[in-house]
Amino acid sequence: MSCPMKDNDFAQFGFNMAEGTEGYLYGDYLQLDKVLGAQRLVSAENNRPVHDEHLFIVTHQAYELWFKQILFEVDSVRTLFIKSELDERLMLEILKRMQRCVLILKLLVDQVMILETMTPLDFMEFRHYLSPASGFQSLQFRLLENRLGVKQEHRARYNKDHYMAVFSDEPSTALLKSSEEEPSLCDLVQRWLERTPGLEETGFNFWEKYRNVVETLLANEEAAVAKETNDKLKEVLNYNAKKRRELFESVFDETTHNAFVKRGERRFSHKALRGAILITFYRDEPRFNQPYQLLSSLMDIDALITKWRYNHVLLVQRMLGSMQLGTGGSSGYHYLRSTLSDRYKVFLDLFNLSTFIVPRDCVPQLTNQMKYRLSLVEAVDGDFKCEGENRTNCCSCSKFHQRE
Ligand code: HEM
Known part of the structure; x- marks a missing residue:
């Protein structure tokens, strides 16, 4: 059954709230006299x-x-x-x-x-x-x-x-x-990034895996350059490969990274930067x-x-x-x-994270345990209790427990 009140009638239906009700009116509420x-x-x-x-x-x-x-x-x-x-x-x-x-x-x-x-x-x-x-x-x-x-x-x-x-x-x-x-917000974001799950040296140990991948990629690149027969091109490729190695070393070596920070060319702590790289690679994980x-x-x-x-x-x-x-x-x-x-x-x-990315198919595969940790399954009390060594692995995420 359709509504007995026509659209036009409804447009005029209502009550002048300004009359006889308490509270601020528009202009008073917004202090428009001042603004x-x-x-x-x-x-x-x-x-x-x-x-x-x-x-x-x-x-x-x-x-x-x-x-x-x-x-x-x-x-x-x-x-x-x-x-x-x-x-x-x-x-x-x-x-x-x-x-x-x-x-x-x-x-x-x-x-x-x-x-x-x-x-x-x-x-x-x-x-x-x-x-x-x-x-x-x-x-x-x-x-x-x-x-x-x-x-x-x-x-x-x-x-x-x-x-x-x-x-x-x-x-x-x-x-x-x-x-x-x-x-500052930047300080606080860094503190949070430093706790990114997966950065710990025990368990998944992303950093070591990433370093191995990069080493392989750089070695492959250098081997390809060595085979180049055109001398002029070889010089350019060599220069590029050397620069890339230096850049990656600057992110692997904390002292070099800190020197970049001191020169104002980087802002984040070494650990925060590692957290940001980790999140960038695995952003598809819930x-x-x-x-x-x-x-x-x-x-x-x-x-x-x-x-x-x-x-x-x-x-x-x-x-x-x-x-x-x-x-x-x-x-x-x-x-x-x-x-x-x-x-x-x-x-x-x-902005500069893209310098350190590797092709998608080279990104280190997550272990089942890490995959679970990055899922959004909330532990029901008594489920998947962390014990012994694993407890320290997941202490940064009190709400998520690792599957044994
Ligand atoms: C005709 C328009 C404008 C002109 C000609 C103008 C001119 C200038 C100039 C010459 C400076 C350098 C400092 C000085 O010696 O005064 C400056 C700085 C600044 N102006 Fe404007 N401005 C205009 C509009 C605006 C507007 C709409 C805003 C909005 C809030 C604004 C915000 C600022 C700020 C925040 C600075 C400091 C920037 C810094 O030091 O990094 N200006 N402006």
Whole structure:
């Protein structure tokens, strides 16, 4: 039987909740009087109102609101990670929040385009009112960099000064200092990667198996090069093979790896890097699906911030050219261009993981025990109890027990 109420009737069915019910109304709840009353045009205050200054302010404010949301998500994820043993059931929630940050950053990358509808001539009309204000003084942007894990020693210098020099008020400097001192997302992710099941030297011992595979691959490559008869080509192939061997040795030898870290060419601890390689190879195993997605979203975040930096540099060049100083006093375009290098990539090692992958058919086969460990079968009390030696093998995963 069909519903007696027609569609049109239903469209008008309801009650004005604003009348006679308690609680906040829309504008009060969102405190729109504050938010929408916060667009103060300096050009108007100087009796020379410039139309585009409104867009300039709203765009920056929208950025700051989204920065706030990203910080909120990143901090909440850091709190979940900070517990020494991460409950794997939280992984879905962590992923959800990180993917949310990815989507917001995509929006922020594109948002630059709206500001590009302002022409340099329009901008020139009010730019002189802005000094000494500059995006360089965005506290939230610096907090975000620090909480993600940008290291102070990797930062580009700003007028030969420390980035913190532009913050003089006590609450800001205190916040920045603690954001430098507290474990960053990068630190916490490393701590988690270091516990990747399968890294232990007992049992499956992925690292030894991987090393053997690489040794065979390199030896085969070198043997093929030795057979090359064209001298010029042989020289190039030899060079390539030598470079590849050196690269792999740098990942097998912890001391060499640490030297890369010291030079700023790698970020992760040796063990964390090994964990990331292990997850990359076995990402199809149920227990590694979500960890792999998390690693991808961390790379997305780094990539999107780099894209934002790039879009912002182009915007600055479009508005100011390459030779004008910024309102904050930097060399403008040239300073910003220096921030585009890998020095600001927090998860640099994840981007470079592809250097260490081997063809799929060479990836060491999982043992049955390891396969079980990477499955998502939750042990029912009394099932598959870990005993003796095996207990230490799986102590990093209190919820999953190995089949004897
Ligand atoms: C017409 C538009 C813009 C111009 C001409 C501009 C110009 C500049 C310049 C010249 C700098 C270098 C520091 C200085 O000397 O002032 C800078 C830094 C910065 N700007 Fe913008 N900007 C614009 C829009 C934006 C927007 C929409 C945001 C969004 C929040 C933003 C955020 C930043 C940040 C965070 C920095 C510091 C970057 C770093 O040090 O890595 N800018 N901007």
